Amino acid sequence: MQTYVALLYSIVLGEGRRVVMSDLRAMAEGLELNNPRTLVATGNLVFEAQETEIAALEGRLEAAFETTFSRHVDIIVRRAGDWLTLAAGNPFPAESAAAADQVAVRVMRRPVPDEAVAALEAYVGKNEKMQAVGGDIWIVFSRETPSSRLLAATSHKRLGVGTSRNWNTVRKLAELVGG
Structure with missing residues (x-):
């Protein structure tokens, strides 16, 4: 297993609406990412997953985010060591x-x-x-x-x-x- 950090570009969904971190963790669990946890309410997600290509993880997270929250957000992923x-x-x-x-x-x-x-x-x-x-x-x-x-x-x-x-x-x- 590899630990990853995912950074969301924005967690603002529209006027007066922000992503709730528990919903973000639930989204990650739905992708079968292990031990998802967030840091502060600004779109920082840490999780474990099988070693995979970063671009593939970013694509999966962005697609799941759009499905879950009805808005595209760029998500940048880094391996823990990086x-x-x-x-x-x-x-x-x-x-x-x-x-x-x-x-x-x-x-x-x-x-x-x-x-x-x-x-x-x-x-x-x-x-x-x-x-x-x-x-x-x-x-x-x-x-x-x-x-x-x-x-x-x-x-x-x-x-x-x-x-x-x-x-x-x-x-x-x-x-x-x-x-």
């Missing part, structure tokens, strides 16, 4: 220790190309930092800049399918999968 590598690769440990909610990683379905990373440099604001690690984008946001241009620039349209999680969530998911 999640632990992502967490260990945080290029901003001092900033994470000081303000974990200001450090985030955009976890990508496919690695962000170098030219896209270079283009993002133009959007890094004062007191912000950005670094690509393993095809994902790590960012330190500034409390002084409430509307970051960098955040807007890391969209699906510009970078491809991905979803962001702050350092608190990354760290807690790493603990949940055994790190």
